[in-house]
Amino acid sequence: MFSEILTFLGENIQMIYIIILSVFVGVEVIGKVPAVLHTPLMSGANAIHGVVIVGAIIVMLNTPAENILALALGFVAVVFGTLNVVGGFAVTDRMLEMFKKKK
Amino acid sequence: MEIKYILDIIYLVASVTFVIGLKMLSHPDSARKGNLYAAFGMALAIVGTIFLYNHADGYTTREPIKIILILAAIGVGTIAGWLTASKVQMTKMPELVSLFNGMGGACAAIIGLMEYEHNLGKTGALATIIAGLIIGSVSFSGSVIAFLKLNETMKKPIRIPSYNILNTVVMIALILFGAYIVYAQPEHLLLVVLLFVFALVYGVLFVIPIGGADMPVVISLLNSFTGLAAAFGGFLYQNQVMLTGGILVGSAGTILTLAMCKAMNRPLSNVIFGAFGGGAAASSGAEVNGSIKDISISDTAILMNYAKKVVIVPGYGLAVAQAQHVIHELELLLEERGVEVVYAIHPVAGRMPGHMNVLLAESNVSYDKLVEMEDINPQFATTDVVLVVGANDVVNPAAKTDPSSPIFGMPILDVENATNIIVNKRSMNAGYAGIDNLLFYQPKTSMLFGDAKGVLAKLVSELKQM
Numbered sequence: 001m002f003s004e005i006l007t008f009l010g011e012n013i014q015m016i017y018i019i020i021l022s023v024f025v026g027v028e029v030i031g032k033v034p035a036v037l038h039t040p041l042m043s044g045a046n047a048i049h050g051v052v053i054v055g056a057i058i059v060m061l062n063t064p065a066e067n068i069l070a071l072a073l074g075f076v077a078v079v080f081g082t083l084n085v086v087g088g089f090a091v092t093d094r095m096l097e098m099f100k101k102k103k
Numbered sequence: 104m105e106i107k108y109i110l111d112i113i114y115l116v117a118s119v120t121f122v123i124g125l126k127m128l129s130h131p132d133s134a135r136k137g138n139l140y141a142a143f144g145m146a147l148a149i150v151g152t153i154f155l156y157n158h159a160d161g162y163t164t165r166e167p168i169k170i171i172l173i174l175a176a177i178g179v180g181t182i183a184g185w186l187t188a189s190k191v192q193m194t195k196m197p198e199l200v201s202l203f204n205g206m207g208g209a210c211a212a213i214i215g216l217m218e219y220e221h222n223l224g225k226t227g228a229l230a231t232i233i234a235g236l237i238i239g240s241v242s243f244s245g246s247v248i249a250f251l252k253l254n255e256t257m258k259k260p261i262r263i264p265s266y267n268i269l270n271t272v273v274m275i276a277l278i279l280f281g282a283y284i285v286y287a288q289p290e291h292l293l294l295v296v297l298l299f300v301f302a303l304v305y306g307v308l309f310v311i312p313i314g315g316a317d318m319p320v321v322i323s324l325l326n327s328f329t330g331l332a333a334a335f336g337g338f339l340y341q342n343q344v345m346l347t348g349g350i351l352v353g354s355a356g357t358i359l360t361l362a363m364c365k366a367m368n369r370p371l372s373n374v375i376f377g378a379f380g381g382g383a384a385a386s387s388g389a390e391v392n393g394s395i396k397d398i399s400i401s402d403t404a405i406l407m408n409y410a411k412k413v414v415i416v417p418g419y420g421l422a423v424a425q426a427q428h429v430i431h432e433l434e435l436l437l438e439e440r441g442v443e444v445v446y447a448i449h450p451v452a453g454r455m456p457g458h459m460n461v462l463l464a465e466s467n468v469s470y471d472k473l474v475e476m477e478d479i480n481p482q483f484a485t486t487d488v489v490l491v492v493g494a495n496d497v498v499n500p501a502a503k504t505d506p507s508s509p510i511f512g513m514p515i516l517d518v519e520n521a522t523n524i525i526v527n528k529r530s531m532n533a534g535y536a537g538i539d540n541l542l543f544y545q546p547k548t549s550m551l552f553g554d555a556k557g558v559l560a561k562l563v564s565e566l567k568q569m
Contacts, residue, residue: 004226008226008227012338015338019334023353025122026353026354031129033129033359035457038450041129043200048124049207054149057149059218061152062158065166071172077210080207083206085142087188
């Protein structure tokens with residue numbers, strides 16, 4: 001068991017580096033955000049995790065074309081992922097459009 | 104082989120745009136550009152994946168039918184997402200964010216369902232899949248409940264008897280169930296589907312008892328959940344862009360959640376495990392004494408016309424009534440007559456932090472008129488008229504004086520220090536937290552009943568005649 005965990009960590013050490021460094025980047029990057037921007041920031045972050053769509057596309061690409069059920073499921077996943085990405089960025093843009101400076 | 108490197112570089116560029124995008128999103132001047140940068144990176148990553156991705160063991164095939172399906176799915180999602188996002192009213196934005204967040208969670212959950220079979224025998228990969236499946240499902244059903252609560256389809260917080268214990272038990276059972284599947288690795292998918300359903304149920308149970316006023320915090324929390332779910336997917340595929348994107352949102356979302364909790368002066372545990380009990384609301388209702396005083400529109404107009412300084416406190420009611428334009432008109436009219444007008448923005452006014460800023464910006468109210476709570480509170484003592492429009496809990500003195508109140512400890516706008524307080528509300532119904540507001544019974548307070556838009560329009564025309 002112990003050696004299994006060790007192997008798992010060792011094999012994925014690069015990923016683990018990315019995770020740890022990304023955690024710090026995420027914390028630092030939005031360290032001092034004014035309350036005005038809380039909603040757009042949440043919305044923008046929401047769009048970014050839509051990157052999960054990449055996983056849905058990969059699943060579909062790796063599924064044999066005969067497996068209709070899997071393709072259908074994958075189709076739904078890609079639609080959901082796209083909604084998250086496109087809807088997320090579009091809503092954020094609409095919110096931010098209203099912050100245009102006017103003199 | 105070089106193709107793989109091209110995709111790797113695309114992922115690198117996309118990851119960098121996410122970081123830069125998030126950074127720029129936290130400054131008002133650069134926010135919009137930041138959002139566009141991140142969107143560009145995302146588009147790059149998606150297109151790159153469709154045409155360049157190849158599984159290390161050669162599972163990947165590109166039959167035309169699959170490419171067509173993928174492009175069709177993206178087309179459907181793009182049109183639907185774009186239309187909803189561009190048609191929705193400003194007041195509905197928070198719940199839309201919640202809904203889109205749920206979509207991401209569902210996407211992650213489906214990936215987990217589909218990848219399970221392919222990874223039997225690999226304990227590490229299975230643990231990743233099951234974790235992503237559970238978190239994605241909880242995020243999906245939780246977000247849908249949050250959506251229903253925010254659009255008021257589901258109005259009252261639903262009280263399940265001793266839900267804290269129930270939820271903890273269900274959560275532990277869910278984790279044990281997941282661990283069991285990773286350990287036993289049943290070949291049949293049935294147990295995994297069962298786990299999926301179970302996680303959906305938990306998501307519902309998790310959000311249902313949480314009171315409406317806390318919904319922004321919940322959405323932010325579910326947002327970071329979905330980030331985590333995406334990151335688990337990235338770990339599974341050794342896919343850097345999913346990993347960085349997911350983890351970034353996971354950690355940034357957590358910080359944002361804590362910042363929101365801080366604005367409400369309540370620990371996160373308090374939000375999740377609930378202080379918005381039905382019992383407390385009943386008890387604070389009993390203390391109400393004194394009477395409500397009405398004020399007419401013309402009296403309000405006179406009061407404001409001869410004031411030196413007017414502070415407007417906007418709340419969700421203003422948003423619902425779509426009164427942001429007419430309130431701006433009122434502001435301009437008063438300024439013309441030499442009255443100083445500013446808006447007092449409570450950090451959680453509306454349904455989300457920053458909601459009021461977004462809304463008032465829509466009607467061209469200038470930035471420097473929006474004053475945040477810490478800066479405006481000392482000014483109330485020198486304010487002649489406070490006009491509260493559709494706000495309730497954020498001006499409830501019970502937050503300071505009544506330890507039994509569910510909002511006790513939340514910082515509020517000290518409007519009671521002003522000379523006159525005029526409260527515009529549609530009715531005497533309680534605010535979103537479902538509790539009574541003693542401010543309305545104070546001698547200095549007058550109530551101006553009616554729909555915010557109609558009342559303000561009449562106020563404007565009354566002022567014009569003066």
